Amino acid sequence: MTPFIRIRNVTRRFGDVLAVDDLSLDIDRGELFCLLGASGCGKTTLLRMLAGFERVDSGSIEIDGIDMAAVPPAARPVNIMFQNYALFPHMSVADNIAYGLRRAGLPKPEIVARLEELLRLVRLDGMGGRKPHQLSGGQRQRVALARALARRPKLLLLDEPLAALDKKLREDTQFELVDIQERLETTFIVVTHDQEEAMTLASRIGVMDAGRLVQVDTPRTLYDRPCNSFIADFLGTVSFLEGVVASVNDGSIMVDGPVPVTAANPGGFAVGDVVRMAVRPEKIALGPEARGAINEIPVTVEDLAFTGVATNYRVIGPEGVRLKLTQPNRRGEAASLEWEQQGFVSFDPADVVLLRD
Amino acid sequence: MAASMMAGRRWISRHGRRLVVALPLLWLLIFFLMPLVEVAQTSFTTARRGIPPFAPLWGFDKDGFFTNFNLKNYGLLLDYWQDYIGPAGNSLRLAFFSTLICLLFAYPMAWWIARSNPRQRAILLVLVMLPFWTSSLLRIYALIGLLNPNGFINSMLIFLGVIDTPLRMMQTDFSIYMGMLLTYLPLMILPLYAVMIRLEDDLLDAAADLGASRAGVFMTVVLPLTLPGIVAGSLLVFIPAVGEFVIPALLGGPEQIMVGKVLWTEFFRNRDWPVASAIAMLLLALLALPIIYARYQDGREAAIDRVGGQGGAP
CATH class of the missing domain: 3.40.50.300 (P-loop containing nucleotide triphosphate hydrolases)
Structure with missing residues (x-):
């Protein structure tokens, strides 16, 4: 047809x-x-x-x-x-x-x-x-x-x-x-x-x-x-991370960079490839304590904005890596972090999008 | 001192806007309305020898208030209407066809200017207005130079062997209308341009998209939306064209007498200012009343548009 x-x-x-x-x-x-x-x-x-x-x-x-x-x-x-x-x-x-x-x-x-x-x-x-x-x-x-x-x-x-x-x-x-x-x-x-x-x-x-x-x-x-x-x-907000592929196992990939990242869906990348990784703000969790999760990065809150439905954070990690993230305002949630406070962010390997450029 | 300055400034800020309007209004009142009143007064009095060559309409002498008010001049015009109806008809005919010719030339020109790119547009607009910066008399003499039996056009045509004997172009309707077109075209182009420049391209595209032919787009969208420009331009040309004196005198033949010529004769040859004033007043009434009526109708329609039409099926 x-x-x-x-x-x-x-x-x-x-x-x-x-x-x-x-x-x-x-x-x-x-x-x-x-x-x-x-x-x-x-x-x-x-x-x-x-x-x-x-x-x-x-x-x-x-x-x-x-x-x-x-x-x-x-x-x-x-x-x-x-x-x-x-x-x-x-x-x-x-x-x-x-x-x-x-x-x-x-x-x-x-x-x-x-x-x-x-x-x-x-x-x-x-x-x-x-x-x-x-x-x-x-x-x-x-x-x-x-x-x-x-x-x-x-x-x-x-x-x-x-x-x-x-x-x-x-x-x-x-x-x-x-x-x-x-x-x-x-x-x-x-x-x-x-x-x-x-x-x-x-x-x-x-x-x-x-x-x-x-x-x-x-x-x-x-x-x-x-x-x-x-x-x-172009579509929505995103944080970019850069690095070089360190190892590829079936179903997951390790990327070495300012912060080491584990990502799912290797999608044709080989060891030594330069990759750009994109993470959406709502896929990133933020908390005051380390929980031993995968892709956990210590950060400092640089800026935050309360929008009503959610709070938007800009945080800075090791080697000046900047991430944008959004935390929904749920009832009974632990107190969110304030300006200049230290905490930890983490995101699921499945939520990391690997890009070639 | 400071307090009075403050007060002064406050007065200006409060009344400044009115002042800005009041000054030109005053100017119009003195230099536009007063002469009109003078002419109106003169039309109701009697002619006499002297300076000015008419009796004052009213005044005070040793017996107190006196007036020379009479309707004799208008009566005269009525009695000898056959002498005046011819020139009046000639003038109206001249004005009507001049307006029509100007419209036919100006409409496509204004359209072209409004549709060209902004830089070109500025140049074209200056070219339209350029003739206004030279004396209109000079332009008419230039036209005579072109149209004369031994003028440029005839010499050229004879030289090229197109014709043997010069064409008679001077002192014809052709030369009069050429003169009118030359003089009045910008007055028609500018109001047309003003409405056309505001006409959005999307409106034309929308009409075409909805199935209108090129003629259909023109009749249903372009013409109705440029109508205010057509009306404004036509009034700007028609009104002065009715009283036009110079162009028929210089370019026309002796057989067609226009109202302007009659006025001139009454004023300068007969020195009958009251009759001349009466003619001018009648002419004014003849031209102004339909326009005032049309404006009044327009205003009513706009008011109905605003207040009514809130609901109801088509």
Whole structure:
């Protein structure tokens, strides 16, 4: 079975800059796929190429088995929700949503019926008569979503759909968006620079850097098994340790460095290889006493910040090794360490990610 | 001393904003409204020999308050309306077609300027405004030099063998409209540019994405959103074009008399300032009232937009 969207060796150049560099990607029907990357990484260019606003210099884009090279934006089974929503300011909510239906020349009763259905879908019943400037940011976002969904596209592209909303509203809207996507079974491609947004929304994430896809995986795999330090650093917080492989036994590996580390999953490393190890902050335990655990390091608390759910620590170990870690605020937990206090950190060998770069 | 300075500073901080508005307002009142009132007054009095060549509208003499108020001038215009309706029609026609021609030229030009990159845009805008920095009279004489029977264009065409005898371009509608276009084009381009620069590219992309053809994007999105610029530019061109005197006088033939010419004749040839003032007042009323009405309607719609439309189905 061919994938629903097939992007093959697509390249787009702006002057000397390669915005999208020989990129290939398959996306299945009904997926909520996230393109994640910093601004200027080429994710928006790729989105605009899918919508048909941007030329493809070389390579091909197929949607539902049809090559899109000669298909203009209006004729593609694709709609886009713009970052600033791009609502028509001179039209009412209803006219905005019905715009695509009217262009398609649908009979009037059907337009009215679909309009009602869409207003209900985005919980804007009875708001059809308002103008965009009379709506809140969240309502405008929902109008934009309804307008983009009106023509029942096979593929919906969303450019930073939540960026213009404040934090609290963003969290609610994330779940709503996923809910609507699951109900309609439309394929969504979301472009975002916000890794948390990507993690909560997507079934799969493609992380982009300098016009290329660095890694495409589920949020959990990306977080737990990043393929290089760029991904590890880009998604969430991470501490890096460096060293040289001292010995390899089956299932575990010893690394010599400023602090000796034991790691599981040797993954093709041999004695003498230089490795970088990444450890997530929540996988590191902190206590005042040594417990004789594996990967136990004596440290001094350098800095701490209380965030409510947890406390974030920055600690310094032997030879200036710095680690970032998070301790949840649980009831009945032993008193946490304070500034300048000495203690011990430890982490499980299975939680150490070995990286080559 | 210090206390009074403090008080002074406090007075400025409290009333400063009003002061900033009040000074230009005062300026407008003295140099704009006062002459208008003067003209309005003159239109209600009688002509006489002397300086000024009309009786004062009101005043005080040894018998106390007196007034020369009468509606004779307006009555005169009514009685001889056939003499005035022709020039008025000519002027309105000239203004209407000048506005239309300016709009047709300015719209694509403003679009092009608004869509070009910022550096190019700055240069193009300066080029649009550049003619304003030379005398308009000078520009019209330059145009005469181009259009004359032995002017540049005819000489060139004869030299190239395209024509044998010079084309008659001067003293035609063509030369008048060329002059109007040359003079008024920037007034149309600038307000159009101002609305077009605020038009987001995403709106055009969104319309195309939702299935609109290029013509559809223009009719449903571009045109309605640039309408305020079209209205503003058209008013800026139409209003002075109605009273335009120099361009028809220098570039037009003798057969078409415009309102501006009638005004000039009444003022300088007949020295009948009251009748001339009455013509000016009528012209003002003719132009200002529809505009005031349109603004009032606009304001009402905006108010309805704000207050009403809170709910209800489409």
